[in-house]
Amino acid sequence: MIVVCPLCGCLCDDLVVTVEGGAVTSVDNACSLGAAKFLSQSRHRKPLVRDGGSWREVSYSEAIRSAGDILADAERPLLFGWSGTSAEAQCIGIHIAEAIGGVIDNCSSICHGPSLLGIQEVGHPGCTLGTVKNRADLVIYWGSNPIESHPRHLSRYTKFVNGKFRDEGHHDRTLIVVDIRKTDTAKIADEFIQIKPGGDYAVFSALLAILRGHADVLPASVAGIPRERLIWLADLCRNAQFGSLFTGIGLTQSPGRYKNVRSAIQFIDELNRYTKFTLTPMRGHWNVNGTNQTFSYLTGYPYGVDLSRGIPYYNPGETTIVDLLGRGEVDACLVIGADPGAHLPRRCNEHLARIPTIVIDPFVSLTSSFATLQIPVACVGIDCEGTGYRMDSVPIRLRKVLDLGLPNDEEVLSAMLEHILEREQGNSATVKERASPTAIGVPASR
Ligand code: SF4
Structure with a gap:
């Protein structure tokens, strides 16, 4: 039986589950986190x-x-x-x-409450994960380590997957990771940019200044990132055909919190003067996004x-x-x-x-x-x-x-x-x- 995985915000809908003798005996296509939930005996x-x-x-x-x-x-x-x-x-x-x-x-x-506060202030330039899969040639994970938290995110939606306009799969895409340490996701990225803890707001502000033509006012480095590297990153984003920024709780639960997200969205808004760029919070629990949907529409x-x-x-x-x-x-x-x-x-x-x-x-x-x-x-x-809401707010019925x-x-x-x-x-x-x-x-x- 093909089912949806009820573990993380990816809500992968291609799992193949075998049931024998009133228990799940095998799970295909799931990552280890999803398979463990189906096979758990702790009930x-x-x-x-x-x-x-x-x-x-x-x-x-x-x-x-x-x-x-x-x-x-x-x-x-x-x-x-x-x-x-x-x-x-x-x-x-x-x-x-x-x-x-x-x-x-x-x-x-x-977790992502600060993302919602940022979105309430400046809006949400989002899109579905299917759009990312089919179009994105630049993918950035910022303060997020999906290899551990959302293990199939890269292979289903962002990097290691062919899309309608990305038929060469990962050869057609550039993967950037911005984080305070070299995570497992950073190890497989095309470029890893290490940022000092608490420096996210300053770096987004610097990137925004570069896009607006004020690179000359920047100091030699911002939050440990050399000015030339920031200029390179801003140019990479501006020249992308379709860029997608995925933000994790490294942004929302560090100094600056919702202002980090607000400043990330302002950076994305500015990029949309030149190209198409979107932002998606990496929601953790499978239906944490659903809580925000239902709470919002009822209260x-x-x-x-x-x-x-x-x-x-x-x-x-x-x-x-x-x-x-x-x-x-x-x-x-x-x-x-x-x-x-x-x-x-x-x-x-x-x-x-x-x-x-x-x-x-x-x-x-x-x-x-x-x-x-x-x-x-x-x-x-x-x-x-x-019913669960995937991290991109698409409602999906679980079986x-x-x-x-x-x-x-x-x-x-x-x-x-x-x-x-x-x-x-x-x-x-x-x-x-x-x-x-x-x-x-x-x-x-x-
Ligand atoms: S990535 Fe998430 S939704 Fe997909 S199989 Fe793994 S735990 Fe389940």
Whole structure:
């Protein structure tokens, strides 16, 4: 069966999966990251609640009621993650946040949130990955190491692939890497430009000055890059037929943050006076871009949305997870499609360990180790369907390849929302125990 890979923002749609005896037995065309997800054995089958120093199995209906009660009773509930689940589930999550007056945030706040801030200020000169594949003769990765983070990005979309107007494949394309160290991607680039940490804003400003005819005002070197090398790079970009800049979290999580991205976009805008040039953020989780799409079309904001005032309020640095947990403000948290235990600062995880933390996830994660309640679900793209947005914002439907009898995120969240709304209406909880966990009710409003 040909399927889409639910791991990184490439959403490769050419994987061939074999299922035998109710399990995936082989995966062709995937990189090692994607194959490992399909072949993983680290799955829960029953909801678990922490009971003293050990775990106790509970039914799905009990787990969902309990999770709904915890969130609805909290003063400052936070719903975080969403990058590893479907767009459909994300929409239900936003409705839950609205119903309980909580804050809903996604992984963008710790990865490409600054890219979104830059884009909000100066726009997004983007294109699809198919356009890059067919047209780009110059590809630049800046602060990104796709050989490790998106292993098939180069072979499917940018360098080692033939395109409609690039039928000689990598012979038709120039690959440049700009980074603070010689990464694995830099080792296979045609040119590697090493930049001093924190120097991105200065270098984009210098490139912009060169394009605008002011190379003479530059110092002998900028962020460790000699002026002549910068002039060469600006000329290479200006003379490209079609250039594509891919920006990683080396730009968004280093000094300058969103201003680095804004200045990169201004450089691209200037290049478009001479040629065609585009910019694409290298989105990590398979549906982290989807979080920004769904959050934006339902609330008007891409992440860090506070619904406690009855209207959406957005202020990154105030309504984002690291800040909320760092201030000790949150008194209950739902984690879904993310693993803060692996990615957040220690003080944030210490706070999560002190408050009721509910984890909805197909897999055991580091966050499981301090969760209060763990609800296992079907994995989108493996044992249930769902929609994801590729890093270039193309929505792609993921397929179901096997049935493990687990409810999916949409079903669990819908039942939780139904329970919360019934509480609000003064009804007693009526989420009924079903014979099969896949029969969890979905509100009629959906
Ligand atoms: S590059 Fe990403 S989407 Fe493609 S197979 Fe690897 S992990 Fe999956």
